[in-house]
Amino acid sequence: MMGEPVTLPGLARVAVCGGTHGNELSGLYVVREMERRRREEGDKVRTVSLTLVVSNPRAVEVCRRYVETDMNRCFTNAVLSSPVSDTTPYEVRRAQELNTLLGPKCSAQAVDLLCDLHNTTSNMGLCFICNSSTDWTILHIYKYIQSKLTDAPVRLLLIDIPLADSYSLDSMGKHGFSLEVGPQPHGVIRADIFNIMKQGVDLFLEWIDQFHSGVVFESFEVDAYVRKRSMDYPREPETRQITAAVHPQLQDRDFTLLNPGNPVFLTFSGETVRFDGEESLYPFFINECAYYEKGIAFHLAEKKTLRVPSVKVKKS
Amino acid sequence: MTSRNVSCFPEARKVAIFGGTHGNEMSGVMLVNMWKKNGAEIQRNGMVTKPFITNPRAVEKCTRYIDTDLNRAFTPENLSGPWDEGLPYEVQRAKEINQMFGPKGSPDAYDVIFDLHNTTSNMGSTLILESSTDHFNLQMVHYIKKSIAPASCAVLLNEHPHLKYSTSRSVAKHPIGLEVGPQPQGVLRSNIFESMRDILKHALDFIELFNTGVEFPPCAVDVFKVIERVDYPRDANGNITAMVHPHLQDCDWEPLNPGDPMFQTFDGRAVPYQGSSPVYPTFINEAAYYEKQQAFVITRREMLAATAIRKSI
Numbered sequence: 147m148m149g150e151p152v153t154l155p156g157l158a159r160v161a162v163c164g165g166t167h168g169n170e171l172s173g174l175y176v177v178r179e180m181e182r183r184r185r186e187e188g189d190k191v192r193t194v195s196l197t198l199v200v201s202n203p204r205a206v207e208v209c210r211r212y213v214e215t216d217m218n219r220c221f222t223n224a225v226l227s228s229p230v231s232d233t234t235p236y237e238v239r240r241a242q243e244l245n246t247l248l249g250p251k252c253s254a255q256a257v258d259l260l261c262d263l264h265n266t267t268s269n270m271g272l273c274f275i276c277n278s279s280t281d282w283t284i285l286h287i288y289k290y291i292q293s294k295l296t297d298a299p300v301r302l303l304l305i306d307i308p309l310a311d312s313y314s315l316d317s318m319g320k321h322g323f324s325l326e327v328g329p330q331p332h333g334v335i336r337a338d339i340f341n342i343m344k345q346g347v348d349l350f351l352e353w354i355d356q357f358h359s360g361v362v363f364e365s366f367e368v369d370a371y372v373r374k375r376s377m378d379y380p381r382e383p384e385t386r387q388i389t390a391a392v393h394p395q396l397q398d399r400d401f402t403l404l405n406p407g408n409p410v411f412l413t414f415s416g417e418t419v420r421f422d423g424e425e426s427l428y429p430f431f432i433n434e435c436a437y438y439e440k441g442i443a444f445h446l447a448e449k450k451t452l453r454v455p456s457v458k459v460k461k462s
Numbered sequence: 463m464t465s466r467n468v469s470c471f472p473e474a475r476k477v478a479i480f481g482g483t484h485g486n487e488m489s490g491v492m493l494v495n496m497w498k499k500n501g502a503e504i505q506r507n508g509m510v511t512k513p514f515i516t517n518p519r520a521v522e523k524c525t526r527y528i529d530t531d532l533n534r535a536f537t538p539e540n541l542s543g544p545w546d547e548g549l550p551y552e553v554q555r556a557k558e559i560n561q562m563f564g565p566k567g568s569p570d571a572y573d574v575i576f577d578l579h580n581t582t583s584n585m586g587s588t589l590i591l592e593s594s595t596d597h598f599n600l601q602m603v604h605y606i607k608k609s610i611a612p613a614s615c616a617v618l619l620n621e622h623p624h625l626k627y628s629t630s631r632s633v634a635k636h637p638i639g640l641e642v643g644p645q646p647q648g649v650l651r652s653n654i655f656e657s658m659r660d661i662l663k664h665a666l667d668f669i670e671l672f673n674t675g676v677e678f679p680p681c682a683v684d685v686f687k688v689i690e691r692v693d694y695p696r697d698a699n700g701n702i703t704a705m706v707h708p709h710l711q712d713c714d715w716e717p718l719n720p721g722d723p724m725f726q727t728f729d730g731r732a733v734p735y736q737g738s739s740p741v742y743p744t745f746i747n748e749a750a751y752y753e754k755q756q757a758f759v760i761t762r763r764e765m766l767a768a769t770a771i772r773k774s775i
Binding site for chain 1: 492495496524525582644645646647648649650651652653655701702705706707708711726728729730747749750752
């Protein structure tokens with residue numbers, strides 16, 4: 147791509163959030179370690195003001211995904227502006243608190259960049275999740291992490307949702323993304339997974355420092371996985387109990403192309419259920435624990451190539 | 463005076479398979495629910511096999527327990543104490559289960575109970591024994607190991623006076639724990655489900671054979687005997703300050719030598735194992751054990767000798 151770099155505003159205020167789901171431990175411990183370092187060693191000289199947040203402390207306390215309702219679905223405009231009463235779920239009240247702290251969403255006061263840290267039981271390596279294929283800041287951050295982090299596969303996952311409909315915590319920042327690292331059981335902290343997530347956070351903060359110092363980041367093309375749809379487990383009609391497990395030939399094969407006719411489920415009575423889609427797609431979030439209750443055995447994505455222009459910081 | 467030592471046991475007529483003792487350990491939950499609907503696969507001649515969900519409220523919520531860990535609740539105090547509506551759910555449940563499948567220690571107790579568990583640790587298929595002198599159980603695990611070869615199965619022995627605990631299966635004369643991992647809590651993995659199903663198939667075959675009068679010759683069983691539990695390093699507030707080291711993570715049953723890395727602090731330092739001799743760690747990084755102050759348990763390998771066994775006439 148030719149032409150002058152696109153100039154983008156600096157990112158003065160950045161937030162890193164962990165414990166949005168109270169049993170996804172890497173992000174929680176990354177945030178705590180960063181807080182500890184700040185307390186003991188003082189603020190590293192940075193070009194940003196960094197806010198560290200434990201998003202859902204009550205869920206963290208009991209090591210559960212949520213106490214009353216999934217907090218990472220509470221950040222729609224409707225929920226954020228709903229009146230609070232005695233029956234308002236904890237996570238809704240907390241989301242509104244975070245909206246005051248880090249937002250308000252879609253306003254000029256919102257943090258410039260919000261990074262939300264998650265784990266998955268799926269074999270997804272490091273997944274960089276964002277909502278826009280044209281947010282050059284975010285895509286350059288992704289590219290930087292992808293080029294430097296070698297301890298795990300690094301992939302870009304686009305959940306295409308217009309800002310008005312977005313429901314996740316990371317939609318509160320002017321720019322937002324989530325780092326989803328797996329596989330890790332919920333309620334467990336694995337050192338290898340922690341190290342990958344820590345590295346991801348260190349790298350994006352490093353990119354910001356370089357960006358602010360005037361570095362020009364070159365244009366590039368990158369593959370993105372764009373979510374298309376999802377598939378549920380086979381279930382009994384009355385009880386909704388699952389009647390099959392993810393097939394051994396699909397288990398752990400996130401982002402390996404799934405072709406029509408490939409096995410997807412193995413029933414308890416030994417039958418293989420095959421993929422009945424019309425086109426080959428890329429499965430991900432295969433057998434994520436938290437998605438049983440959402441009726442999702444796995445998601446399916448198509449691969450798209452994004453072209454991203456070169457960028458540099460706008461001099462103020 | 464017999465020239466050979468043969469232990470005789472009554473026919474094992476009453477067998478139970480417990481699932482959902484921890485409500486988020488999914489293999490057992492799904493297997494037992496499946497067999498409650500259609501139990502043909504688990505029936506054998508001359509015995510009745512009862513599939514049973516021990517902690518239905520925890521299963522309903524897909525959580526380990528409601529008030530207290532059911533698999534620690536079968537203490538003499540809990541089982542003999544008076545009934546009270548205010549008792550923790552799992553203590554009430556322990557008393558009910560003791561009535562249905564025990565009473566523990568009595569001649570009416572079930573002959574064999576298999577208790578199905580999953581672990582987030584990389585333990586593969588593991589059979590858990592509570593006694594080194596139950597020759598019936600020793601012969602059963604020997605039979606299972608032979609039957610599933612070349613697939614393997616470790617045998618964990620926990621008769622440590624302080625670390626042993628009062629399990630749901632302990633109401634039976636011959637209790638056996640089946641622990642299969644790694645599997646996250648709340649997740650059902652097909653390979654783990656099928657491994658557990660296969661082990662149970664062989665276990666039931668053994669009991670059926672035993673009941674027909676087959677004599678099983680003396681054998682030796684390689685076991686890992688629980689010696690000690692090791693907690694995470696913690697700060698003054700009880701928060702962990704390190705994680706299982708990447709070199710120890712997933713290395714259940716492999717020797718841990720003095721000086722080998724054991725934990726990694728959050729700022730990247732390795733903490734080495736400082737014991738005086740090699741040990742065999744297991745239950746490495748089990749999710750449910752953070753609250754029980756356990757990062758892993760240390761075991762020593764031992765060879766247990768089992769006498770010949772046959773049913774008593």
